[in-house]
Amino acid sequence: MIMTRVPMQIQLTQSKKEKPDPATLVFGKTFTDHMLIVDYEEGKGWHSHRIVPYAPLTLDPAAIVFHYGQTVFEGMKAYKSEEGTIRMFRPEENMKRLNYSLDRLCMPRIDEENALYALNQLLQIDKDWIPTLDGTSLYIRPFVIATEAFLGVAPAKKYQFFMILSPVGSYYKEGIHPVKILVENEFVRATKGGTGSAKTAGNYASALKAQEVADQQGYSQVLWLDGVERKYVEEVGSMNIFFKINGEVVTPAINGSILEGITRKSILQLLRHWEVPVAERKISMDEIRNAYENGQLEEVFGTGTAAVISPVGELNWDGYKMIIGNGETGELSKKLYDTLTNIQTGKENDPFNWVYEIKKHIAQLA
Numbered sequence: 474m475i476m477t478r479v480p481m482q483i484q485l486t487q488s489k490k491e492k493p494d495p496a497t498l499v500f501g502k503t504f505t506d507h508m509l510i511v512d513y514e515e516g517k518g519w520h521s522h523r524i525v526p527y528a529p530l531t532l533d534p535a536a537i538v539f540h541y542g543q544t545v546f547e548g549m550k551a552y553k554s555e556e557g558t559i560r561m562f563r564p565e566e567n568m569k570r571l572n573y574s575l576d577r578l579c580m581p582r583i584d585e586e587n588a589l590y591a592l593n594q595l596l597q598i599d600k601d602w603i604p605t606l607d608g609t610s611l612y613i614r615p616f617v618i619a620t621e622a623f624l625g626v627a628p629a630k631k632y633q634f635f636m637i638l639s640p641v642g643s644y645y646k647e648g649i650h651p652v653k654i655l656v657e658n659e660f661v662r663a664t665k666g667g668t669g670s671a672k673t674a675g676n677y678a679s680a681l682k683a684q685e686v687a688d689q690q691g692y693s694q695v696l697w698l699d700g701v702e703r704k705y706v707e708e709v710g711s712m713n714i715f716f717k718i719n720g721e722v723v724t725p726a727i728n729g730s731i732l733e734g735i736t737r738k739s740i741l742q743l744l745r746h747w748e749v750p751v752a753e754r755k756i757s758m759d760e761i762r763n764a765y766e767n768g769q770l771e772e773v774f775g776t777g778t779a780a781v782i783s784p785v786g787e788l789n790w791d792g793y794k795m796i797i798g799n800g801e802t803g804e805l806s807k808k809l810y811d812t813l814t815n816i817q818t819g820k821e822n823d824p825f826n827w828v829y830e831i832k833k834h835i836a837q838l839a
């Protein structure tokens with residue numbers, strides 16, 4: 474890969490923050506010393522790449538993002554290996570998906586290589602913030618917002634692209650642990666033709682109500698069904714979903730309303746590599762219930778950057794409770810979790826060339 478070098482202004486902070494205790498990190502609450510900002514203006518394109526001290530923004534109250542939600546984001550992680558090198562997991566895929574989401578929201582595409590180059594620099598500057606304790610990592614949140622001050626409903630002419638970094642702890646405090654999931658019959662996340670396949674804020678805002686109801690009933694997530702018939706499985710909160718039924722691993726096919734996860738894609742590659750039978754197809758709740766009743770629903774797990782693999786111990790469909798694998802983590806879920814996290818952190822070799830090592834891409838940085 475050729476790194477296009479964009480001129481980058483770097484303003485380092487005068488007051489470095491105290492780093493949190495890696496043993497008690499929570500997801501997404503602390504942020505590092507610096508952030509990336511890039512401006513966009515119609516006719517001028519993306520310009521003024523800069524790394525500046527992490528600080529609140531000043532925006533016009535009429536900025537389009539506040540009113541009509543023209544914004545998209547990404548989520549990825551960086552790790553520090555035992556040798557001290559910085560590693561990321563398939564970041565090219567995140568940049569590609571960012572452009573997909575930008576297109577869907579009528580926002581200008583970014584240059585994927587320039588964005589990765591900028592991220593390399595930002596990580597180099599804040600590298601001491603990458604935690605090394607088992608299960609910890611540095612979460613990277615790229616996002617783009619419409620900043621033009623205008624109350625008309627139209628694509629903005631001005632945008633800003635940011636990347637912020639947050640040291641995060643292990644998703645599982647006491648090792649990998651199954652979650653209880655409520656199958657959602659009332660609310661809908663997305664339908665074909667909508668924005669479900671883009672990582673855009675509105676999808677998550679509209680999901681909060683269902684999440685709140687599930688919470689009150691003691692469930693940590695909801696499983697979304699298709700928006701038309703409420704029959705077929707789509708995905709979970711911010712994870713894709715997999716079912717192991719009678720030896721075969723089934724996941725809903727990409728259909729225009731599901732977010733196409735990079736973890737999902739990687740899990741499918743790993744399973745095919747291991748010669749485990751897999752299928753990407755429509756799967757109905759009736760089929761899952763039948764499999765459960767026949768004793769063939771062997772494992773259920775969610776996949777996403779934050780948790781990597783999240784085993785499901787219980788599915789509640791309209792009061793019908795399915796307890797999967799005695800509520801314990803399945804063998805395949807555990808093996809997938811271990812393999813993927815070992816590849817990410819460098820404890821296991823990387824047969825698919827998924828890992829992106831910073832030092833390979835930027836040898837000499839000021």
Ligand SMILES: *Cc1c(COP(=O)(O)O)cnc(C)c1O
Pocket residue numbers: 548672708709710711712713732733734735736737776777778779
């Ligand atoms: C981000 C996300 C996923 C998982 O994607 P990964 O690339 O694996 O992190 C799945 N579903 C939704 C709705 C998401 O926002």
